[in-house]
Amino acid sequence: MKNNLKNGFISNLPISISVLIYGVVLGVICTSKSITFIQLALMNIFIFAGSSQFVIVDMINNPINISIVVGSALLINLRYFLITASLNDLFVRSSINKKLFIVHFVTDESWAVTLNKKKENENINIYFLLGGGFCIFVSWFIGTSIGYYFGALISNPKLYGLDFAFLALFISIVASMYKKRSDLIVYCTTAIIAVILEKTISNMSYIIFSSLIGCYIYIFINKREKYE
Amino acid sequence: MNNIDILLIIIFVAIGTYTLRFSGLFLANKLKRIKHIDLLLEAIPATLLISLVVPSIIKTGIIGIIAAGVSILIMHKTKNTFLSMSIAVVIVALHRNGLLL
Numbered sequence A: 001m002k003n004n005l006k007n008g009f010i011s012n013l014p015i016s017i018s019v020l021i022y023g024v025v026l027g028v029i030c031t032s033k034s035i036t037f038i039q040l041a042l043m044n045i046f047i048f049a050g051s052s053q054f055v056i057v058d059m060i061n062n063p064i065n066i067s068i069v070v071g072s073a074l075l076i077n078l079r080y081f082l083i084t085a086s087l088n089d090l091f092v093r094s095s096i097n098k099k100l101f102i103v104h105f106v107t108d109e110s111w112a113v114t115l116n117k118k119k120e121n122e123n124i125n126i127y128f129l130l131g132g133g134f135c136i137f138v139s140w141f142i143g144t145s146i147g148y149y150f151g152a153l154i155s156n157p158k159l160y161g162l163d164f165a166f167l168a169l170f171i172s173i174v175a176s177m178y179k180k181r182s183d184l185i186v187y188c189t190t191a192i193i194a195v196i197l198e199k200t201i202s203n204m205s206y207i208i209f210s211s212l213i214g215c216y217i218y219i220f221i222n223k224r225e226k227y228e
Numbered sequence B: 001m002n003n004i005d006i007l008l009i010i011i012f013v014a015i016g017t018y019t020l021r022f023s024g025l026f027l028a029n030k031l032k033r034i035k036h037i038d039l040l041l042e043a044i045p046a047t048l049l050i051s052l053v054v055p056s057i058i059k060t061g062i063i064g065i066i067a068a069g070v071s072i073l074i075m076h077k078t079k080n081t082f083l084s085m086s087i088a089v090v091i092v093a094l095h096r097n098g099l100l101l
Helices: A002-011 A013-032 A037-047 A050-059 A067-079 A079-085 A098-103 A106-119 A127-149 A162-177 A181-198 A208-227 B002-028 B037-060 B062-078 B082-098
Strands: none
Touching: A002 A013, A002 A106, A002 A127, A002 A208, A013 A037, A013 A050, A013 A106, A013 A127, A013 A162, A013 B082, A037 A050, A037 A127, A037 B002, A050 A067, A050 B002, A050 B037, A067 A079, A067 A208, A067 B002, A079 A106, A079 B002, A079 B037, A098 A127, A098 B002, A106 A127, A162 B037, A162 B062, A162 B082, A181 A208, A181 B082, A208 B037, B002 B037, B037 B062, B062 B082
């Protein structure tokens, strides 16, 4: 157990550097949105899902529409449902308490590292996954804290283009999700629909609508490919 | 802006996210019966991120569109998220300080 925990932690160290840097960016954005450090810390501990935290922070404005913010954040986190579903085999002999505890520390990074290592090493177990989760958790917390307190020293984040960091980060993540040519059709259509709906709908629910339309197009295209 | 609202958002998202994390693990065997659920969940992250950022990028103006294009290009070539994000930020920063375009 101890060995697996330690190995999981160490195996996630390389990726944890970029997690830390994203954390710094989030911390800086938080200061420009007048979010308190306590609120940021609560998000880190109880939500612990980077991209959805970015979404929450970005969408917090006056007046706040709580349901839209919560809906968008949870839509982004829907993938955790699939991620943990794919870990079913790993948890086969674990007690319910272990499942309930460890599952909270599952992240994109620790999940990917665990699956990767499991291919070459039979002994990888849930403690490896947990060790990885701890590593990401610690670096995320440190990163957001640095950003938060360093961010206070930056008088005008716009001059440094830091407000664009979030947009650039997400567009990069989308680019990394691109797998096949038909994805381009889905992405471009979604983008066009989002721009049109943003202009016609007065609140931020256009995000959810255009996303779901995009999903429908994706299902339509890929469903057809399955049968061909 | 109201702290209670922010706290409510954090509480709801925390509960929802935890529910998603453990229900995936607990419902794994039942999941396979639902038609196209895999495709839907596969599509959501990208389409949601696009819906979220594209209107904002366009509002940033021509420089935003250029920076986003460059970051997609770098991502495509290097697969390095951090590098592509940083360069896009530098492009926007240089432009705002009158050093670019």
